[in-house]
Every structure is written in C-alpha cells, then in structure tokens.
Amino acid sequence: MLLIQFVHDSGAQRVGLLDAERGQVRPLRGVASTYALALRAIEQQRSIDQLLSELELGEPLRYEAIVGEGRLLPPLTHPDPAHCYVTGTGLTHLGSAASRDAMHKKLKEATETLTDSMKMFRLGLEGGKPLAGQVGVAPEWFYKGDGSIVRASGQPIEMPAFAADGGEEAEVVGLYVVGPDGTPYRVGFALGNEFSDHVIEQQNYLYLAHSKLRACSVGPALRVGPLPAHVEGESRLRAGDGSVRWKKPFLSGEANMSHTVANLEHHHFKYKLFRRPGDVHLHFFGAAVLSFADGVSVAPGESWEIESPEFGPALVNSLAVEPAQAVELRTL
Structure with missing residues (x-):
C-alpha cells in the first residue's frame, strides 16, 4: 500500500492512497497529514493498514497533475x-x-x-x-x-x-x-x-x-x-x-x-x-x-x-x- 502527501486544490494538506498502475490518488477523508495518521494509529494501538481499511476515500485525482503543479510533498x-x-x-x-x-x-x-x-x-x-x-x-x-x-x-x-x-x-x-x-x-x-x-x-x-x-x-x-x-x-x-x-x-x-x-x-x-x-x-x-x-x-x-x-x-x-x-x- 502506497501513501503520498500533497496539497489539495483547496490549498489544504492531504494524504492520498496511490494506485501507481492507474496513476490515481484517492484522498483519505479526515486525514490532513501522514504524521496525524501515525499519531492516530499510535493512540489506538492499531496498524496503519487497519486504519486505512476503515477510512473513507475521496474522488480520484491524477498523480501527474499533482506532481506537475508542484503540489506533491x-x-x-x-x-x-x-x-x-x-x-x-x-x-x-x-x-x-x-x-x-x-x-x-x-x-x-x-x-x-x-x-x-x-x-x-x-x-x-x-x-x-x-x-x-x-x-x-x-x-x-x-x-x-x-x-x-x-x-x-x-x-x-x-x-x-x-x-x-x-x-x-x-x-x-x-x-x-x-x-x-x-x-x-x-x-x-x-x-x-x-x-x-x-x-x-x-x-x-x-x-x-x-x-x-x-x-x-x-x-x-x-x-x-x-x-x-x-x-x-x-x-x-x-x-x-x-x-x-x-x-x-x-x-x-x-x-x-x-x-x-x-x-x-x-x-x-x-x-x-x-x-x-x-x-x-x-x-x-x-x-x-x-x-x-x-x-x-x-x-x-x-x-x-x-x-x-x-x-x-x-x-x-x-x-x-x-x-x-x-x-x-x-x-x-
């Protein structure tokens, strides 16, 4: 499972699940940073995989657009x-x-x-x-x-x-x-x-x-x-x-x-x-x-x-x- 951090069109920092084969990124709803995701996993004593399986995903975005527009972190x-x-x-x-x-x-x-x-x-x-x-x-x-x-x-x-x-x-x-x-x-x-x-x-x-x-x-x-x-x-x-x-x-x-x-x-x-x-x-x-x-x-x-x-x-x-x-x- 691959995660990226990026700046959304709205200007907010987001975390996305990356489908490398399709070149698509699905933003994780309610997750502003990988750091925040990690702290949540630590607090709940659960794995990142477990948290990801329960999080809602947003509409797919193009990975190339995120990189091309300088929004990748x-x-x-x-x-x-x-x-x-x-x-x-x-x-x-x-x-x-x-x-x-x-x-x-x-x-x-x-x-x-x-x-x-x-x-x-x-x-x-x-x-x-x-x-x-x-x-x-x-x-x-x-x-x-x-x-x-x-x-x-x-x-x-x-x-x-x-x-x-x-x-x-x-x-x-x-x-x-x-x-x-x-x-x-x-x-x-x-x-x-x-x-x-x-x-x-x-x-x-x-x-x-x-x-x-x-x-x-x-x-x-x-x-x-x-x-x-x-x-x-x-x-x-x-x-x-x-x-x-x-x-x-x-x-x-x-x-x-x-x-x-x-x-x-x-x-x-x-x-x-x-x-x-x-x-x-x-x-x-x-x-x-x-x-x-x-x-x-x-x-x-x-x-x-x-x-x-x-x-x-x-x-x-x-x-x-x-x-x-x-x-x-x-x-x-």
Whole structure:
C-alpha cells in the first residue's frame, strides 16, 4: 500500500492512497497529514493498514497533475521541521564497499592496508545480522540535518555555492514517529536520494560529516508495511536535453545488505536523544551504487530518477546551485 502527501486544490494538506498502475490518488477523508495518521494509529494501538481499511476515500485525482503543479510533498513531515531528524547509515549493502573503498584508498596502499571503510564493511559482514533478541555490530552513522532539508519528488535539490560536488545516492529510507512514551514506531519505507558532496569526502575521510550536510529527497510514496527482503531498482541521470547520461541498477533489502534493518534501527534509536516523544525520523539505510564512483560529475539542470517497482513512481529531482552568501557574525 502506497501513501503520498500533497496539497489539495483547496490549498489544504492531504494524504492520498496511490494506485501507481492507474496513476490515481484517492484522498483519505479526515486525514490532513501522514504524521496525524501515525499519531492516530499510535493512540489506538492499531496498524496503519487497519486504519486505512476503515477510512473513507475521496474522488480520484491524477498523480501527474499533482506532481506537475508542484503540489506533491515528502511522504512524512513534522509540523515543525526542527522536530524531524534526517540521519543515515553507510557501508550497509553488499555492493557498497568497493565504491567507498576506491574513494578513500591511497594509491600506495592499494593492496597493503585495509581502509577504514573496508574495515567497517567487514565488521558488518561478520556481525550485522544478529540472532533475534541479540544486538549486532554498530554501523557507520551520520547526521544530515532536520526537516528543512527534505525535498519532494519534482523539486530541485540545491547544492551550496561552496560545495565541491553534488552527487546522488539511491537508497531506501525508513520513516518513523516517536510515540508519547518514547517508543519509536516505523510508519513505512520510501525511496530516497541521499545527496552528498563526494569530492569533499574524498579529500579526507574526516570531512565525511561536512559532505553529508546537504539537502536530500524522499518519496514520492511511503510504502506501508515491512521492507521486502529483495528490492530491485534503477538510478538514472538525465542530461538537460532529457537523454540518459548514466544509469545503473541497484539492490536493497536485507537479502542484499550486511545488516538487518532491525540492527540499524536499534543503533539509531538506542540514543535517548532520538526517542523524544512526537519527533519524526527519516533514516537512510545506505547506497550500493552512485554515479560519482563511475567518474560522473553532475551539472546544474541535470536530473536524477530513482525508481523501484516496490515503491511506485520514480523519485525525480534536478540539481540546482544556491547563490553564494557571506555569513556575518556579530558580537553581542
């Protein structure tokens, strides 16, 4: 089951049930946001599926019209963007180590010494899938920002003027709401473009934190229920004339990962800071392929398409560059 968040013709925010094959959206009557729907499910201690089976549906709308008119929103938002954490884990996929290792390896170390990236990846292979009830090895973890950096499908992703690069990372994202007693609840999963500055990261691995402080995109739809064990998709880069300049298939789901989803979730939510009642969390689960690893540099105006049949329509965003701005500090 796929849900989208959008702005209705009336100007009100709504949630809709998406029929991807027909390209139709059926608005949920009496539901203003996915966040409100999740809070209702938490309060009633029922699943989202159970609530959806009882909600009345409005007249069908065209998905293409919603996107074309710029009315599509990210699939889960918080009324106050400061209460939405955007975070992620890396080196979690079986195909991710080679790209990352190549980025961080010094030429003289070609076969002599394992990079930190490869060491972290091997730790995941050895202990990222613990038995039920046990805790596995901790993954790499990073902070991207708050809800203000999240873009919907159809919106541009802005690269800061000071950035050295802007490249995509096609990933699956977990979407969560923390309940009143501090219990995290998973609402579902979505596709994401974990946009990063790989040139800065390549200069020195200690710049990784800087490279992640960028905008990103999530959506267009939220998939309710568990993540399939095997997810297949394709990541594409289109030039300004619409032609495909680069494309590559990607795999996700636990069958293609070195960690279980539960282990990655545990190592994020084990911190009390991330169990504050009412907060929203968007957590990226890692990428297996990226165009930068193939020597591609994305130009402003070019666009990405990240698509998987499990998640409905493609997540589409173009690259834009923010104007340069000097930061002025004052003494009080």
